[in-house]
Amino acid sequence: MADIRNNFVGIKSPNPFWLASAPPTDKAYNVERAFKAGWGGVVWKTLGEEGPPVVNVNGPRYGAIWGADRRLLGFNNIELITDRSLQINLQEIKQVKKNWPDRAVVVSIMVPCEEDAWKAILPLVEETEADGIELNFGCPHGMSERGMGAAVGQVPEYVEMVVRWCKQYSRMPVITKLTPNVTDVRRPARAAKNGGTDAVSLINTINSITNVDLDLMAPMPTIDGKGTHGGYCGPAAKPIALHMVAEIARDPATYSLPISGIGGVTTWRDAAEFMALGAGNVQVCTAAMVYGFKIVEEMISGLKGWMDEKGYATLDDFTGKAVRNVTDWQYLNLNYVTKAKIDQDKCIKCGRCHIACEDTSHQAITKSKDGVRHFEVMDDECVGCNLCVNVCPVEDCISMIALEPGMLDQRTKKVVDPNYANWTTHPNNPAAKTAVEPAE
Amino acid sequence: MGVQGLKDGIAAGRLAADQYAENFSDLHAPLGRHEALVEADRCYFCYDAPCMNACPTEIDIPLFIREISTGNALGAAETIFKQNILGGMCARVCPTEQLCEEACVRMEAEGKPVQIGLLQRYATDEAMEKDKQFFTRATPTGKRIAVVGAGPAGLACAHRLAMHGHDVVVYDGKPKAGGLNEYGIASYKTPDGFAQKEVDYITAIGGITIVNEKLLGRDFSLPELLDGFDSVFLGMGLGGVNALRADGENADGALNAVDFIANLRQSDDLSTLPIGRRVVVIGGGMTAVDAAVQSKLLGAEEVTMCYRRGKEHMNASEFEQDLAASKGVVIRHWVAPKRVLTEAGKVTGIELEYTALKDGKLQGTGETFTLPCDQVMKAIGQTLATDGEGVEIAGGKIAIDEEGRTSNPRVWAGGDCATGGEDLTVTAVAQGRDAAESITRFLQSA
Ligand SMILES: Cc1cc2nc3c(=O)[nH]c(=O)nc-3n(C[C@H](O)[C@H](O)[C@H](O)COP(=O)(O)OP(=O)(O)OC[C@H]3O[C@@H](n4cnc5c(N)ncnc54)[C@H](O)[C@@H]3O)c2cc1C
Ligand SMILES: Cc1cc2nc3c(=O)[nH]c(=O)nc-3n(C[C@H](O)[C@H](O)[C@H](O)COP(=O)(O)O)c2cc1C
Ligand code: SF4
Ligand code: SF4
Ligand code: SF4
Numbered sequence: 001m002a003d004i005r006n007n008f009v010g011i012k013s014p015n016p017f018w019l020a021s022a023p024p025t026d027k028a029y030n031v032e033r034a035f036k037a038g039w040g041g042v043v044w045k046t047l048g049e050e051g052p053p054v055v056n057v058n059g060p061r062y063g064a065i066w067g068a069d070r071r072l073l074g075f076n077n078i079e080l081i082t083d084r085s086l087q088i089n090l091q092e093i094k095q096v097k098k099n100w101p102d103r104a105v106v107v108s109i110m111v112p113c114e115e116d117a118w119k120a121i122l123p124l125v126e127e128t129e130a131d132g133i134e135l136n137f138g139c140p141h142g143m144s145e146r147g148m149g150a151a152v153g154q155v156p157e158y159v160e161m162v163v164r165w166c167k168q169y170s171r172m173p174v175i176t177k178l179t180p181n182v183t184d185v186r187r188p189a190r191a192a193k194n195g196g197t198d199a200v201s202l203i204n205t206i207n208s209i210t211n212v213d214l215d216l217m218a219p220m221p222t223i224d225g226k227g228t229h230g231g232y233c234g235p236a237a238k239p240i241a242l243h244m245v246a247e248i249a250r251d252p253a254t255y256s257l258p259i260s261g262i263g264g265v266t267t268w269r270d271a272a273e274f275m276a277l278g279a280g281n282v283q284v285c286t287a288a289m290v291y292g293f294k295i296v297e298e299m300i301s302g303l304k305g306w307m308d309e310k311g312y313a314t315l316d317d318f319t320g321k322a323v324r325n326v327t328d329w330q331y332l333n334l335n336y337v338t339k340a341k342i343d344q345d346k347c348i349k350c351g352r353c354h355i356a357c358e359d360t361s362h363q364a365i366t367k368s369k370d371g372v373r374h375f376e377v378m379d380d381e382c383v384g385c386n387l388c389v390n391v392c393p394v395e396d397c398i399s400m401i402a403l404e405p406g407m408l409d410q411r412t413k414k415v416v417d418p419n420y421a422n423w424t425t426h427p428n429n430p431a432a433k434t435a436v437e438p439a440e
Numbered sequence: 441m442g443v444q445g446l447k448d449g450i451a452a453g454r455l456a457a458d459q460y461a462e463n464f465s466d467l468h469a470p471l472g473r474h475e476a477l478v479e480a481d482r483c484y485f486c487y488d489a490p491c492m493n494a495c496p497t498e499i500d501i502p503l504f505i506r507e508i509s510t511g512n513a514l515g516a517a518e519t520i521f522k523q524n525i526l527g528g529m530c531a532r533v534c535p536t537e538q539l540c541e542e543a544c545v546r547m548e549a550e551g552k553p554v555q556i557g558l559l560q561r562y563a564t565d566e567a568m569e570k571d572k573q574f575f576t577r578a579t580p581t582g583k584r585i586a587v588v589g590a591g592p593a594g595l596a597c598a599h600r601l602a603m604h605g606h607d608v609v610v611y612d613g614k615p616k617a618g619g620l621n622e623y624g625i626a627s628y629k630t631p632d633g634f635a636q637k638e639v640d641y642i643t644a645i646g647g648i649t650i651v652n653e654k655l656l657g658r659d660f661s662l663p664e665l666l667d668g669f670d671s672v673f674l675g676m677g678l679g680g681v682n683a684l685r686a687d688g689e690n691a692d693g694a695l696n697a698v699d700f701i702a703n704l705r706q707s708d709d710l711s712t713l714p715i716g717r718r719v720v721v722i723g724g725g726m727t728a729v730d731a732a733v734q735s736k737l738l739g740a741e742e743v744t745m746c747y748r749r750g751k752e753h754m755n756a757s758e759f760e761q762d763l764a765a766s767k768g769v770v771i772r773h774w775v776a777p778k779r780v781l782t783e784a785g786k787v788t789g790i791e792l793e794y795t796a797l798k799d800g801k802l803q804g805t806g807e808t809f810t811l812p813c814d815q816v817m818k819a820i821g822q823t824l825a826t827d828g829e830g831v832e833i834a835g836g837k838i839a840i841d842e843e844g845r846t847s848n849p850r851v852w853a854g855g856d857c858a859t860g861g862e863d864l865t866v867t868a869v870a871q872g873r874d875a876a877e878s879i880t881r882f883l884q885s886a
Contacts, residue, residue: 069482267510291485298506301515346474394474 002307003314004300006040006104008280009173009198009258011131013040013104016271016281016315017299020262021046021108021134021177024288026082028092032099037293038300041104043175043201043283046081046136047089049111049121054080054143060221063210063230074236075286076210078221078228080142081110086124094128106175110136110148113158115165122170132173135162135197137188138204140181140231150204153179156191163195175260178202178244180237185244190253200248201260201283203241205231234286238264242277246326249278266295268302275315276322330424335417337409338384338400340364340377346397349373353388353398361387380410445717445739449786449814450693452714454739460710463737467628467763468558476562480509483554486545491556494543496861496870497524501540505559517567518574520560524873525599526592528568528638529621530866531561532629535726537759539866568641577647578605583883586611586669588656591619592865593675593855593872595642600876601673602647606883609669610648613655619677620856621865623702626730628737662829666850670886671879674838674846674853675872678863679825684722684818688780693787697721697731697819704734716815718742720790722777723819725755731817732769743769744811748776748795748802778808780816790816824857834859844875852879 006016018041019025019034026045034042048054056079063076082089097105107130111117125133136143137153144151152158159176166174176192178185180203189200207229209219219227241263248254261279265271266287274282287295312318342353342365354365354375364381365388368374377388377398389398403409405418425432445454455463471479483505491501500519507516520527536542536557544553567574583606587594590612598608616622621635643650656662656676665672681696688694693716707713715738721731724747736743745764747754750773754761764771774795781789789812793804824836832839832847837859844852854871861867 071481267506268512269510292487294503295485295506297503298510298512298515301507301518302510302512305512305515395477396473 002304002312004303004307006281006315008104008260009132009175011041011104011106011173012102013281014102015040015296015300015303016275017296018042018104018106018260018281018283019288020283020285021136022285022289023079024285024293026084028096031092031096031105034288034293034296035096035100035103038296039103039293040281041106041131043106043108043134044089044093044130046108046110046139047086047121047125048081049117050086050124053083053085056080056083057223059223061230063221064234065210065236072286072290073234074208074210074232075234075289076208076221076230076232077205078141078230081108081136081139086121090124090128093125093130097129097131104132105130106132106134108134108136108177110139110143113147113152113162118162118165119169122166122172126170126172130172132175132198133166133170134175134177134201135166136177136204137162138177138179138181138202140179140205140207141229150179150181153177153188153204154182156187159188160191160195163192163197167196173198175199175201177204177262179204180206180240180244180263184247186247186251186254189248189251189257193254193257197257199258199260199280200254201262202244202248203237203263205233206237206240208232233263234290235264235266235270238270242273245274245279246277246323249320249323250326268299268306271299271303272306272318273322275319277326278320278323280315280319331422333420333422334426335419335421337403337416339379339382339403340384340386340388340398341401342375342377342388342398343396344376346394347375348394348397349375350393351375352391352393356387356391361385382411446741448717450714450716453711454715454717455711457711459739464627464631464710464734466631467626470565471555471558471562476508476513476559479555479559480505482546483509484545490543490545491540491554495523495540496864496866497527497530497873498870499523499527499560501556504563505554505556508559508563513563513566514570514572516559516563517572520564521567521574524866524869525596525642526621526638526865526869527560528564528641529592529625529630529635530869531557531564532634533621533625534864534866535757535759538757568637571641571644573641573644575599575603575645577602577645580607580647581605581883583607583670584609584668585671585673585879586665587673587675588612588665589619589674589676589855589857590614590617590639590650590652591675591677591855591868592621593677593857593868594619594673595639596869596872597673597675597852597854597876597879598648598872599642599645600873601879602645604876604880606647606670606880608648610650611654611656611660612650612652613658613676613679615652617650617652619675619868623705624698624727624730625705625865626701626734627705628734657826657829662831662848662851666848670850670883672851673844673872673875673879674829674831674851674857675855675868676826677856677868678822680823681818682821682823684777684780684820686777686779688782688787689816689818691780691782691787692785693782693814694780694816694818697723697727697817698822700731700817701727701734704738710738713738715740716787716813718811718813719744719815719817720811720813721745721817721819723747723821724749724753725819725821726757726760727822728817728819729756729760729764729769731819733764733767735815735817736767736769740815742813744813745769745771746775746777746790746792746811747771747773749797750774776804777816778804781810787814787816789813822856840871842874843878844871845878849882 021043139149143149261274262283504516504519541553618635838853852875855868
């Protein structure tokens with residue numbers, strides 16, 4: 001049986017599934033329940049500085065979008081950091097860590113961007129004997145209006161500065177949590193690294209308005225007729241998070257910087273994908289908020305089952321394995337040719353592949369044969385774009401088949417070249433020079 | 441296909457040769473991958489799931505369905521087998537419409553429950569086809585336990601005991617293990633020798649020896665077993681059948697439905713099985729339905745089920761009644777057999793009396809009528825075949841507490857032969873499993 005014990009910057013946990021800093025980790029009550037359910041670790045809900053805690057709105061703070069059958073796809077919130085007193089949180093953290101020595105307990109912190117504020121809170125957190133700290137540079141609403149959260153995360157110089165203070169005034173491992181609300185996530189990641197961070201975690205939530213109440217003419221969630229942008233997360237945010245994780249994992253400046261992957265993790269498969277792209281573990285918020293803590297059982301069983309099937313004995317055996325295959329567009333092999341193929345036994349003849357291709361792509365799928373409804377790919381028109389695969393309601397009904405070198409591409413009437421050739425050398429490229437190999 | 445096989449009397453080969461295989465194939469086709477994924481997506485992953493609470497073995501249904509939906513069918517199978525090592529058989533034979541699926545919240549929402557039984561079959565089939573074993577034996581305890589009866593109760597008990605490191609010997613009176621899974625359940629629910637495959641899958645854990653054709657009460661006694669073993673589990677089902685107490689019930693052509701079904705289940709060529717042109721089945725339970733439906737499938741022209749009370753009193757579920765009706769079985773309520781009519785020792789018909797409830801008591805009305813037929817099957821309930829071998833009996837069954845303990849501190853019992861629970865495969869599994877836990881606790885503390 002695969003061993004899924006996790007060691008993230010020296011913080012050990014029985015599995016790589018941590019709960020992200022959010023409502024599921026706001027109190028000892030929740031965290032104890034999470035540990036009972038099997039979660040490997042938690043990042044405690046973000047603590048603020050001593051004094052009167054922040055206040056939350058007293059009306060709806062969450063919004064959502066749904067797919068078929070009202071399955072929640074995207075989630076949005078306008079909640080702030082913890083609204084409980086610092087002292088109570090610290091006491092609870094200390095007690096929980098004592099009760100659960102084998103689980104990871106990391107404390108998320110967000111205080112004003114001043115050296116004294118950080119200098120004041122760090123020893124208090126250290127005193128709890130928590131395993132590490134996470135710097136919340138990501139909260140995109142409310143806190144950022146006060147110069148914290150994303151307002152810090154969006155300025156690499158501030159990121160570097162605060163990380164440096166934390167390393168200076170604390171012996172705890174520092175995880176820097178990044179905001180996706182930037183144009184290039186590598187810049188704050190590099191800054192965090194320069195400041196001496198032990199790891200980065202990402203993503204925090206994305207600026208968003210999920211929906212508009214067309215009667216009230218106000219964004220939702222609506223507070224007394226008004227709304228504000230909130231932080232977007234959940235399954236729909238996963239692709240954005242995966243990309244950002246991969247960018248940091250393959251950036252020569254941050255290569256090998258440990259990453260805690262966050263954003264839409266809902267099943268074991270999501271976790272495996274983040275880890276393949278270089279995340280050392282994952283954090284989960286929305287999925288736990290939607291289905292409860294029990295989902296971790298599926299994640300553990302699924303990850304182990306998949307690792308056994310693939311022959312991966314430990315997490316290290318596959319972590320980062322996909323990073324080397326993330327490249328720039330210009331290095332993709334233009335001599336690789338695929339054609340869509342419809343499995344006629346699986347096809348239920350809905351016609352969606354046809355209309356998608358006919359109306360919006362390359363007119364490469366028939367709609368009838370001998371006067372009967374029939375959907376088949378015409379190899380002489382198919383550009384291999386994958387649109388039909390994505391719109392077909394039946395899994396594995398349409399597959400993309402690569403033409404072997406030497407075979408004739410019916411569309412271009414060219415024989416498939418066995419050699420790798422990319423845009424950098426393509427004759428149509430005005431800037432084409434001699435061949436450049438992709439960066440490893 | 442035209443009308444055929446209209447030979448009078450009881451005769452074999454009423455159907456064209458290929459018709460048998462078609463008639464006795466899987467009642468519900470298994471789900472393909474696409475169907476399973478679509479169905480799994482319908483599950484809401486309910487909290488404290490009502491479906492799970494309605495399952496006598498308390499399988500974690502939301503978890504296993506979620507595992508299916510994430511492409512982890514083997515993990516789903518493990519979740520199922522943890523609670524119910526006969527999860528494969530239960531997926532086929534459970535009256536889900538009265539258990540998990542009746543409780544499913546989507547029944548409440550739109551009258552269409554998640555098809556839990558079929559999803560369970562999808563997962564367990566995957567594991568059994570790959571012969572994937574999930575459980576290993578604990579370090580040997582040196583304790584020996586005798587299990588009487590290799591039906592669902594005995595097998596579930598034996599597996600759990602073996603898991604805990606005990607050595608188990610299972611004695612069964614029949615030549616094959618499986619109990620009613622092998623000899624009773626309708627063949628279209630468990631075709632292709634599934635019962636024996638399941639026995640092999642269960643015993644593969646090791647530490648279980650099955651000894652066939654050894655009957656408690658004939659070949660050995662309970663005190664003898666207690667001499668040789670640390671504890672005993674009784675799971676011998678209900679071996680006896682109730683009599684009709686009507687004249688002529690021993691005539692040629694009158695038989696017990698369970699014997700007819702056992703014969704059918706053991707036949708390797710259904711075209712050699714004789715069946716009446718007109719068959720009457722007496723009873724209103726699952727056995728009666730199974731006998732009636734399978735008579736019809738064997739080519740009987742007319743099959744009539746006669747039940748002495750109303751539709752609402754029948755033990756057969758709504759689904760089973762509909763199944764019978766869809767196969768062309770006629771169900772008659774409020775009639776009771778008076779006399780089996782014979783000619784030259786052979787059944788020619790049955791005389792029935794109308795019944796009614798008077799002051800809460802079932803009574804004959806005095807009016808009678810006759811149904812001509814060549815075969816009469818009795819399916820009016822099974823009984824305990826032993827006197828209990830010294831353990832206390834209550835209401836015709838071995839009395840047990842909630843852990844399966846009998847009046848003898850070293851003897852446990854479960855399944856159809858014991859009190860508590862309905863006579864279903866899944867309850868037998870639950871009781872067998874729980875008794876194994878109780879036995880283990882007892883042996884640890886002893
Ligand atoms: C025709 C029919 C159809 C059914 N259909 C369904 C269905 O679709 N779904 C469902 O859930 N349930 C169904 N049931 C009920 C279900 O089969 C039983 O509830 C279940 O098999 C009980 O399991 P058990 O282990 O207690 O007993 P059994 O399955 O009866 O097994 C008892 C075993 O003990 C052996 N035995 C008996 N006496 C002795 C002895 N003295 N010494 C040694 N061995 C002995 C027998 O040979 C047998 O192998 C049906 C029952 C019948 C009769
Ligand atoms: C209601 C809510 C509150 C959150 N609060 C915090 C917070 O206090 N600190 C923080 O670092 N992230 C916070 N987050 C962001 C999450 O930790 C996480 O980064 C984000 O939700 C993406 O993960 P997910 O898709 O699994 O939800 C919050 C998210 C939600 C939904
Ligand atoms: S989830 Fe709980 S706290 Fe929130 S609105 Fe519903 S009942 Fe109230
Ligand atoms: S979309 Fe898929 S199922 Fe529908 S017609 Fe095309 S291939 Fe067939
Ligand atoms: S009750 Fe229905 S929807 Fe809910 S967990 Fe069970 S099967 Fe799924």
